[in-house]
Amino acid sequence: MRARYNGVADWYAARSTHWAEDNRDDLLELLGPGPGRLCLDLGCGTGNYFEMIAETGRRIVGLDRSADQLRYAKAKGGVPLAEGDAARLPFADESFDDVVALWISTDLDDFPGTLREVARVLRPDGLFYFYGAHPCFNGPHIEYQEDGGRLAHPTYRQSGWHEPAPWTGDDGIRRTVGMRHTPLAEFLNAFLAAGLLLDHVVEPAGGPVPGGLAVRGRRIG
Numbered sequence: 571m572r573a574r575y576n577g578v579a580d581w582y583a584a585r586s587t588h589w590a591e592d593n594r595d596d597l598l599e600l601l602g603p604g605p606g607r608l609c610l611d612l613g614c615g616t617g618n619y620f621e622m623i624a625e626t627g628r629r630i631v632g633l634d635r636s637a638d639q640l641r642y643a644k645a646k647g648g649v650p651l652a653e654g655d656a657a658r659l660p661f662a663d664e665s666f667d668d669v670v671a672l673w674i675s676t677d678l679d680d681f682p683g684t685l686r687e688v689a690r691v692l693r694p695d696g697l698f699y700f701y702g703a704h705p706c707f708n709g710p711h712i713e714y715q716e717d718g719g720r721l722a723h724p725t726y727r728q729s730g731w732h733e734p735a736p737w738t739g740d741d742g743i744r745r746t747v748g749m750r751h752t753p754l755a756e757f758l759n760a761f762l763a764a765g766l767l768l769d770h771v772v773e774p775a776g777g778p779v780p781g782g783l784a785v786r787g788r789r790i791g
Contacts, residue, residue, distance in 0.1 A: 574677065574747045575615070579638030583616045585742060589673075590618040593701065593782075596774040597622060597672070600699055600784045604628040607667035610691065612656055612684075613674035617643030628668060633659070657683035664693045675702040676709065676749045679731075681757070685764040692789040698766055704773065704783040705754040713737035718778045729756055765790045 575582060590597075597619070605627035611619060614632035616639050623630050633652045634640050640651055654660045656671075657680040669688045678684050688698050703709055706722070710732035713721040725732065731750050743749070752760075761768055766787035773780035 573636040573638075575636035576638045578746055579616070579636060579642060581746070582639070583642050586616065586618060590622055593672075593774075594622060596772065596782075596784060597701055598626065600701060600770070600772065600786060601626050601628075601668075601670070604668060608665070609668040609670060610659075610661070610666045611649075612659075612669055612671045612688065613677065614643055614649075614651070615639045615674075617646045617649065619670070619672050620646055620649050623670065631666070656680075657687055659687045659691055661691045663690055664696075665691045666696060667693055668697045668699065670699040671702065673702045675700070675752060675757075677747070678750060681750075681752045682760040682763060685760045685766060689764040689766055689789050694789060694791060696789045698787040698789070700783075700785040700787070702783065704780050705752055705757045707779050708781040709751040710735065710738065710749045711751060720779045720781075726751075727753055729753055761785070761787050 603626055607628045609623060609628040609630050611623060611630055611632045614634050617632060620630055630649045632643050632649050633654055634643065635655060637653055640653055643649065643651055652660055656678055669692060675681060692698065707720045711723045711726040713723065715721055723737065729752060731748055767790050768785060769788050770786040772784040774782045774784055
């Protein structure tokens with residue numbers, strides 16, 4: 571599969587400078603302290619979250635599919651980086667104490683396969699932190715309303731990549747790189763099938779209808 575952010579990394583980097591800070595409080599609360607824990611930032615992109623993850627005491631390794639995105643991550647310095655596919659991670663079994671995946675689910679070709687790989691590279695009792703688009707209220711099936719509400723179209727049940735729709739609008743990301751949708755049942759079953767026990771779930775604040783979903787999963791065994 572092609573790296574969808576190759577060729578648009580400059581545009582994305584300019585657009586996303588404040589996004590990590592917008593999620594700061596919710597993300598730090600989800601992660602909690604982790605002094606010395608080795609953490610994979612899966613789909614690290616331009617490295618916007620490196621500093622925030624490091625604040626928790628974790629040691630970071632970044633991985634992304636896009637070489638263009640990794641140019642920006644490399645410029646931040648101090649973090650080992652790898653270019654690779656999230657569903658075929660270039661790491662040995664039980665390599666990491668933690669894995670974080672931040673706002674990448676709508677970019678993944680194989681969400682269940684990615685979670686199986688996450689479980690494989692986690693050490694026993696290791697933690698997976700997902701923070702991303704809410705499967706019900708954020709995605710290519712959603713039309714945003716002026717009052718802050720979300721209108722869900724029947725394409726909600728269409729798993730996979732979606733073509734732009736009349737309600738997509740001109741929000742940049744969806745029209746530039748596309749968007750994959752994972753319905754809620756498929757999303758939750760991917761955790762269970764991978765052997766990840768869900769032990770904490772949060773719908774972060776930020777509006778009358780949550781656009782994000784935060785999940786902490788623990789590797790079983």
